[in-house]
Amino acid sequence: MEKILLRNIENPRSADIKEYIKNGGYKDLLLALKMQPGEIIEEVKRSGLRGRGGSGFPTGLKWEVALRDPKSPKYLICNADEGEPGTFKDRLIMEKNPHLLIEGMIIAGYAIKAEYGYIYLRGEYPYVKKILSRTIKEAYDKGYLGEDIMGRGVKFHIKLYQGAGAYICGEETALIESIEGKRGQPRIKPPFPASTGVWGMPSVVNNVETLSNIPYIIEIGATAYLKIGTPECPGPKLYCVSGHVKRPGVYELPMGTTLREIIYTHAGGVRDGKRLKAVIPGGISTPILPPQNIDCTMDFVNMPRYGSALGSGAIIVMDETVCLLKVCERALRFFAHESCGKCTPCRIGTKRMLETIQRILRGAERDEDIESLLELGSVMDAASFCPLGQTAPNLVISTINHFREEFESHIKEGRCPS
Amino acid sequence: MKQQSEKNTIIESLIKKYKDEKGNVIPLLQDIQDAFGYIPEDAVDLISKRLEIPESKLYGVATFYAMYRHRPGGRHLIQLCTNVSCMIMGAEMLVNFLKNRYGLEEGGTTPDGRFSLMIMECIGGCDTAPSMLVNNDFYGNLTKEKIEEILEKYK
Numbered sequence: 365m366e367k368i369l370l371r372n373i374e375n376p377r378s379a380d381i382k383e384y385i386k387n388g389g390y391k392d393l394l395l396a397l398k399m400q401p402g403e404i405i406e407e408v409k410r411s412g413l414r415g416r417g418g419s420g421f422p423t424g425l426k427w428e429v430a431l432r433d434p435k436s437p438k439y440l441i442c443n444a445d446e447g448e449p450g451t452f453k454d455r456l457i458m459e460k461n462p463h464l465l466i467e468g469m470i471i472a473g474y475a476i477k478a479e480y481g482y483i484y485l486r487g488e489y490p491y492v493k494k495i496l497s498r499t500i501k502e503a504y505d506k507g508y509l510g511e512d513i514m515g516r517g518v519k520f521h522i523k524l525y526q527g528a529g530a531y532i533c534g535e536e537t538a539l540i541e542s543i544e545g546k547r548g549q550p551r552i553k554p555p556f557p558a559s560t561g562v563w564g565m566p567s568v569v570n571n572v573e574t575l576s577n578i579p580y581i582i583e584i585g586a587t588a589y590l591k592i593g594t595p596e597c598p599g600p601k602l603y604c605v606s607g608h609v610k611r612p613g614v615y616e617l618p619m620g621t622t623l624r625e626i627i628y629t630h631a632g633g634v635r636d637g638k639r640l641k642a643v644i645p646g647g648i649s650t651p652i653l654p655p656q657n658i659d660c661t662m663d664f665v666n667m668p669r670y671g672s673a674l675g676s677g678a679i680i681v682m683d684e685t686v687c688l689l690k691v692c693e694r695a696l697r698f699f700a701h702e703s704c705g706k707c708t709p710c711r712i713g714t715k716r717m718l719e720t721i722q723r724i725l726r727g728a729e730r731d732e733d734i735e736s737l738l739e740l741g742s743v744m745d746a747a748s749f750c751p752l753g754q755t756a757p758n759l760v761i762s763t764i765n766h767f768r769e770e771f772e773s774h775i776k777e778g779r780c781p782s
Numbered sequence: 783m784k785q786q787s788e789k790n791t792i793i794e795s796l797i798k799k800y801k802d803e804k805g806n807v808i809p810l811l812q813d814i815q816d817a818f819g820y821i822p823e824d825a826v827d828l829i830s831k832r833l834e835i836p837e838s839k840l841y842g843v844a845t846f847y848a849m850y851r852h853r854p855g856g857r858h859l860i861q862l863c864t865n866v867s868c869m870i871m872g873a874e875m876l877v878n879f880l881k882n883r884y885g886l887e888e889g890g891t892t893p894d895g896r897f898s899l900m901i902m903e904c905i906g907g908c909d910t911a912p913s914m915l916v917n918n919d920f921y922g923n924l925t926k927e928k929i930e931e932i933l934e935k936y937k
Binding site for chain 2 (some may be wrong): 542544545548644
């Protein structure tokens with residue numbers, strides 16, 4: 365497949381605006397500015413583009429709600445709070461192809477009639493902040509941002525806003541709270557941000573990768589875009605592969621590529637001649653898969669049929685030496701640390717799950733621990749306020765389902781079979 | 783005394799920079815931390831007075847986000863990731879190495895004030911795990927030898 369999101373990144377100067385323009389950059393912006401906002405939204409809707417942050421929500425629908433809302437000003441917010449453990453794809457776009465993101469944002473802003481945009485960048489990427497600051501300045505200097513973009517009377521400004529280390533701010537309403545200078549705790553939905561977002565105004569929150577698809581959709585049109593990926597989930601996808609593979613990295617492939625192909629063909633398979641033990645396919649909030657399930661196609665629609673989820677496309681590959689209880693323990697330390705404290709099932713649930721796993725790892729021989737983890741998990745899934753608490757138990761529950769003998773071995777024999 | 787007034791001048795000028803901006807608390811706290819290495823109590827006190835935001839609210843924000851520090855630290859901040867991708871690639875061994883070689887504990891500072899250590903949740907360097915930040919610089923594919931070599935650069 366031709367590279368779209370990672371086009372030209374082998375070029376060491378790919379982030380430079382001159383290189384970007386030389387390779388056809390900002391041409392699609394001019395095309396878009398000659399269209400009506402409604403026409404752009406229609407094209408994005410027809411393209412079938414779904415949010416790449418993990419939710420898979422149709423992008424065009426979000427835009428349409430915001431455009432039709434009578435309130436103004438409207439805001440376009442780029443979610444660059446890439447925090448799902450195992451994920452590093454947005455970092456690559458922002459480091460190597462930042463003008464693609466800016467071009468996508470300007471088009472999106474024009475389509476929803478927003479004159480102001482924010483990039484909410486995670487605090488853990490200070491070196492990306494430097495790059496984006498320069499990118500934004502270059503775009504202003506060339507007249508792609510400002511009061512009169514490309515002489516077409518369109519206004520759009522971008523402000524870079526840096527987070528300070530809170531996973532929950534990847535959730536769009538928590539992100540909005542954070543932009544308003546508050547603790548990043550999620551809001552109740554509805555109202556959705558597209559009607560009532562930052563400062564109470566219509567706000568579209570889109571992921572970096574999602575927005576970076578926009579110029580290409582404008583360039584080739586929805587009909588051609590639909591030929592990439594699957595009919596239900598069109599387009600390219602950035603898959604992040606880490607862990608025990610020969611070639612870890614970001615791979616741009618059609619949406620719906622099988623997990624097997626990604627791991628073995630692209631990432632080179634398991635390293636050091638070891639056996640594959642398990643794969644976390646979409647970041648640590650998605651259920652784990654055993655080796656017999658890796659023929660699943662990695663997209664939003666098919667992954668649930670295999671008992672997992674696409675998530676952010678963060679694939680963590682683990683070989684036979686890994687103790688899955690230790691992985692669960694580390695994941696739960698993360699969720700307990702990142703729980704924002706707003707709702708009880710998540711705040712207390714993550715802690716109790718963590719304590720239970722730690723007790724099993726100490727060899728406390730309590731047979732009822734497995735059942736209590738399963739029960740706690742189902743309560744958290746049903747009763748948590750936002751996706752953090754709903755998905756925090758996924759890894760543990762799926763590990764019990766697929767690798768129960770490993771739990772039992774820890775409980776009964778006080779040792780790990782791996 | 784002079785030091786205190788210099789400190790106040792810096793805080794006042796930062797407050798002025800953000801005074802008329804919406805949602806100013808987070809970037810302001812960030813700038814305060816960049817200036818002092820942590821968020822001093824008297825900064826919170828001044829922000830509260832000038833921006834008319836209750837101190838309790840400011841502390842609510844300042845303690846919510848993991849990257850804000852509330853005590854002075856070392857000259858250089860090491861932020862080592864130990865989340866799943868880094869863990870399975872050997873990050874725990876590096877935590878032990880920092881402890882044995884430099885006497886660095888999580889959240890602690892070396893006696894000579896050279897380094898502080900923060901254990902991080904995923905810093906997005908999973909393809910080059912284990913990874914860390916030293917101040918604003920990113921380093922991946924870490925080993926004990928490599929960490930020792932990198933830290934030599936930070937005096």
